[in-house]
Amino acid sequence: VAYGLYIVGGGLALAVADVFVIRAALGPRYLRRLIYQIPLVGGALRYSALMEYCHLLAVLIESRMPLPDALRYAGGGIRDADLAAASSQVADDIVQGQPFAWTLSSMPQFPAVFGQFAKWGERHNRFPEAFHAVGDVFEGRARFQASLIAWVVEPILIFGIAVMTASVIVALFMPIIKLLNDLA
Secondary structure, three states: OOOHHHHHHHHHHHHHHHHHHHHHHHHHHHHHHHHHOOOOHHHHHHHHHHHHHHHHHHHHHHOOOOHHHHHHHHHHOOOOHHHHHHHHHHHHHHHOOOOHHHHHHOOOOOOHHHHHHHHHHHHHOOHHHHHHHHHHHHHHHHHHHHHHHHHHHHHHHHHHHHHHHHHHHHHHHHHHHHHHHHHO
16 A cells, blocks of 8 residues: 555556657557557547548549559658558569559559559549549448447447446445444
């Protein structure tokens, strides 16, 4: 009891230090990949980043920016360092003469559906429409993941609140029960 405050403070300091050490050791790309592995939350974050990237890329291409430059700017305009690095790599591959859709399919950061929409946009010369469409697909997936989080977390919270309430009630009645047992 005498050292409880120090233990709690030390635990919090260790937790904060762990976050900074993990961030420094892994770097932003691998930290984002680690976050994406978290069940439920990771999928929603990944699809949100992909949606943001797709719509930004579509707007840049609609502005008649060359595809490699649009890829670099779209990668620089999002918070996902892993996706930004992959976008820069795709831009470099395109400048070297690689086909766009093939380059996308070789990158693990881009799901297969992204490459399929890029093939369609390449075939019909409609990249902005293709990227807006795939952005809408990722938006739908992100919304589904978010609703799944709410669907899973709600019963867990209700159960946790019920357990906490029951433990408070039991803690309040324990002295009365002990007193009645001592009197009997």
